[in-house]
Amino acid sequence: MRTIITTIKSILLFFFILVFVFSCSILRNPYTEGDRDGVSEKKDKCPDTPPGIVVDENGCPLDIDNDGVPDFKDDCPDVPGDINFAGCADRDGDAIPDKDDYCPDTPGIAKFYGCPDSDEDGVPDPKDKCPNTPKGCPVDATGCPLDSDGDGVINCEDKCPTEIGPRVNDGCPAWAEKLLPDQPDQITKPMLLVIMRMI
DSSP states (O other), rough: HHHHHHHHHHHHHHHHHHHHHHHHHHHTTTTTOSSSSSSSSTSOOTOOOOOOOOOOSSOBBBTTTTTOGGGGGGGGGOOOGGGGGGTTOOOOOOSSSSOOOOTTTTTOOOTTTBOOOOOOSSOOOOGOOOOOOOOOOBBBBSSSSTTTTTTSOOOOGGTTTOOOOOGGGGGGGHHHHOOSSSSSSGGHHHHHHHHHHHH
């Protein structure tokens, strides 16, 4: 019985010594793989690469477009870009990356997905049929100034926006012909109000 116990103790001691020696050899071995990327620690210039990431011969994550943003973090891995935009480019410098910019070659604003609104009428230039609307003039969905009476004089420049009149008369009708009848006693109160507004 004593012989069996001694034998078991010897086996256990041998096992523990073997484990200890093996552990030490792993710790001191320069070829031990820490990040398990397939490149030994001695050659691995990026020893902390996350698991499952494809690496180059130096053990570093691939960066196909050479923009300094590794492909696994790069939203635009095939185009050199800016680290501030997750590896995507911003050609027009409007702080909106090209992948989200509807007008990537013209500086614009985020509200219109990177497109400008030159006349500031609330309609972006690509959809604006009247891109030079005077500032402050109300416009329709196409970006053109409103002309309620259709006389060719836009509302913001038309002193009589609901009455047809020539541009030379600021969009108002020729009141001397239209509003003043042959007999002065036929002038009504509404006529006088319109006349006074035009003076």
